[in-house]
Amino acid sequence: MFHIEIDSVTINIHLEHGIYRFLKKSSTGKSRLYHLLVAASVSGLPATGYTYQDYVRGLDISTILVPEKYQVILLDRYDLYKGIGADRIRECASSSIILMDCKDVPMISKTVPYCRLKMSESQMEVF
Amino acid sequence: MLHIYVGDYDETDIVKQENFVYDVEAAFAKLKLKGTDLERKALKELEQAQWLDGLSFLDRFGYKLYNRYISTGCKTALLVINCPDCIVNAVEAGFEVRDFIIKYCKEGAIYLSSMDVTINRYQADDSIFSDPIAVEMDGKHFTDIRVLNSYIAEPMPELTEEEYYTQYSDMWEEK
Numbered sequence: 001m002f003h004i005e006i007d008s009v010t011i012n013i014h015l016e017h018g019i020y021r022f023l024k025k026s027s028t029g030k031s032r033l034y035h036l037l038v039a040a041s042v043s044g045l046p047a048t049g050y051t052y053q054d055y056v057r058g059l060d061i062s063t064i065l066v067p068e069k070y071q072v073i074l075l076d077r078y079d080l081y082k083g084i085g086a087d088r089i090r091e092c093a094s095s096s097i098i099l100m101d102c103k104d105v106p107m108i109s110k111t112v113p114y115c116r117l118k119m120s121e122s123q124m125e126v127f
Numbered sequence: 128m129l130h131i132y133v134g135d136y137d138e139t140d141i142v143k144q145e146n147f148v149y150d151v152e153a154a155f156a157k158l159k160l161k162g163t164d165l166e167r168k169a170l171k172e173l174e175q176a177q178w179l180d181g182l183s184f185l186d187r188f189g190y191k192l193y194n195r196y197i198s199t200g201c202k203t204a205l206l207v208i209n210c211p212d213c214i215v216n217a218v219e220a221g222f223e224v225r226d227f228i229i230k231y232c233k234e235g236a237i238y239l240s241s242m243d244v245t246i247n248r249y250q251a252d253d254s255i256f257s258d259p260i261a262v263e264m265d266g267k268h269f270t271d272i273r274v275l276n277s278y279i280a281e282p283m284p285e286l287t288e289e290e291y292y293t294q295y296s297d298m299w300e301e302k
Contacts, residue, residue, distance in 0.1 A: 024222055024243075026224045027221075031198065032196075056150075080218075101219075103218060121190075
């Protein structure tokens with residue numbers, strides 16, 4: 001299990017290495033989790049995130065697809081930059097937990113298992 | 128009339144139109160909410176939140192947050208409500224957002240890559256939305272959500288809405 005605390009929020013990710021998609025449900029806390037994981041990366045913790053706004057601003061997705069540095073990588077709003085970094089994402093999945101917010105077929109592999117996010121004020125659980 | 132455009136992004140001309148909104152977050156940042164009944168309903172049903180003013184809302188935990196922290200899905204619905212002349216990219220919206228838009232938005236347009244499942248498929252209760260809808264999809268007009276569901280489940284372009292109603296009415300529970 002992966003566990004960190006950042007901004008007074010406890011984050012537990014109960015998953016093995018691999019690629020996972022969030023369920024096709026809105027308002028579960030995915031973008032909030034993205035912001036927390038980015039804050040975590042800035043604080044030196046082994047988690048990070050990437051979202052469409054990063055892509056638009058020219059941040060190369062390969063800069064966060066570094067499994068040696070990040071045990072958890074969240075790709076928020078992947079529908080809007082679908083397919084970008086696909087090969088590297090597949091490589092990272094063997095040694096990191098890749099969480100994808102992608103309502104449509106992610107074009108990463110034939111089957112990407114689903115994961116759930118449960119959010120409270122001070123806790124986020126992914127399983 | 129709410130127009131629903133469904134198709135592969137790379138193969139549909141709809142996404143090339145000038146009024147197509149690709150990035151919901153970017154478009155929402157330029158929007159000013161007015162506090163209409165429908166906006167408040169969207170916040171309550173999709174976000175478990177409460178309207179406060181044009182700048183902020185009360186989230187499900189009771190915190191006052193700026194509107195930028197509304198979820199992307201709820202922002203999709205709010206854009207459809209406020210921009211009836213736009214075609215809003217609803218690919219990022221969950222099923223419950225799509226269903227909300229179909230049930231309550233009588234004008235506007237959304238794009239989806241597919242319909243996937245029928246309306247209300249994942250609702251907690253089995254009751255079917257009984258108010259009329261105003262949806263156009265694939266050149267067909269729908270006023271009854273049950274008929275739209277029949278079309279989603281088994282599209283037969285040659286049938287009219289009345290013919291769908293007749294063909295599938297014995298499968299529906301009585302109100």
